[in-house]
Amino acid sequence: MSSSNTSRDQPDGAAATMVYVVDDDESMRGAVSMLLRSVGLAVQTFASAQEFLAFEMPDVPSCLILDVRLKGQSGLAVQEQIAASKLGLPIVFMTAHGDIAMTVKAMKAGAMDFLAKPFRDQDMLDAVTHALARDQERREANRVVDDLRRSYESLTAREREVMAFVAAGLMNKQIAGEMNLSEITVKIHRGQAMRKMGARSLAEFVLKAEALGVKAPQSTASPAARGSRN
Template sequence: MSSDGHSDANSKVDHAMVYVVDDDESMRDAVGMLLRSVGLAVETFGSAQEFLAYDMPDVPSCLILDVRLKGQSGLAVQEQITASQLGLPIVFMTAHGDIAMTVKAMKAGAKDFLAKPFRDQDMLDAVAHALASDEERREANRSVADLRRCYESLTTREREVMAFVVAGLMNKQIAGELGLSEITVKIHRGQAMRKMGARSLADFVLKAEALGIKPPPGTATPVRSSRS
């Protein structure tokens, strides 16, 4: 059941979801009807408080938000969503927008800003773009999560070797830093690369950088060589 009393068989959808927040009932009903007409799952809300209290399913989503709401501006809601790190793409709509408001919203990460009355196709295009953006964000997050699980499978020594590889050190140099034999370092590096699913040394380094792995403190970064 949506916040407007509409019965939606969308509360447990496994595909995209669009949220509409507008205190103008006729407008949110019209937008909801438009989006449902193209097969999108929709939940509508008459206030920001109702929306923020809603338990959102973990699916690609976007928010269509009126910039002027009773008791709270849409820009303030945008700030709350940003602070909560939801990463939800926002499409603003307003009958009272001005340049300064648009610039502020876009700088804060809004995907689009539509002035009422808007063309149906403009809204559909904006929503399609926002949903695609959220799917890309989710895919990137999943990739990092997968990398983190791989990294957690590394031994302490393999993680140490990985950090030195990020610094650009060759096996012989890493061996000197860790007090190990060069062949032992080569074994650790090979095991770490296998566990990380790295196709090459460059891929290994990119995966490490994606995880934010930094060279050990005080490590000089030489010119990276393809030789080990």
């Protein structure tokens, strides 16, 4: 890895993104940190996985550069811990002792990249850029789902039931029969639910229900069977 000039550290609170580096080799930690900071990235380095896992991470797009062979614990074991914690943090592995089996295992477990030491500066920068972009996308997708959940929680029990039946493909008349309501009452509940969910069309309403995993009661007959009754 070639040398790079360093820039002044960014304050953690002001960082738009964060890159974590875990390696028990102090010289490698310093070199990777210097490289990343030279292109304006905020970096936090750790000598052990324990230090990293105990760190309170800011809520910004992030990624982890992780050495495969750490004293006391392998990087692959750390990867398993991160996966179990549901952090969803993209990982770029680096190693001087990697082999094909190790690489395959790491990639199958969701690693973004696997760089053998010594690596080219540009390869590391490209891997980090890709990983940060992936985490940004994940966070945006999570925010969308969180917003949907908040909207769904604002629905009444009847509105949720109507939404579930709509998502299952039932028409207003069929829903009225299932819920023992008038068709006009079903229309009112559906309209209120669509408004609260921010759905501008029935198709969008159904897509939002599917994104939330909303399902009709299992005891409900299939749309075809219901259609034959109406």
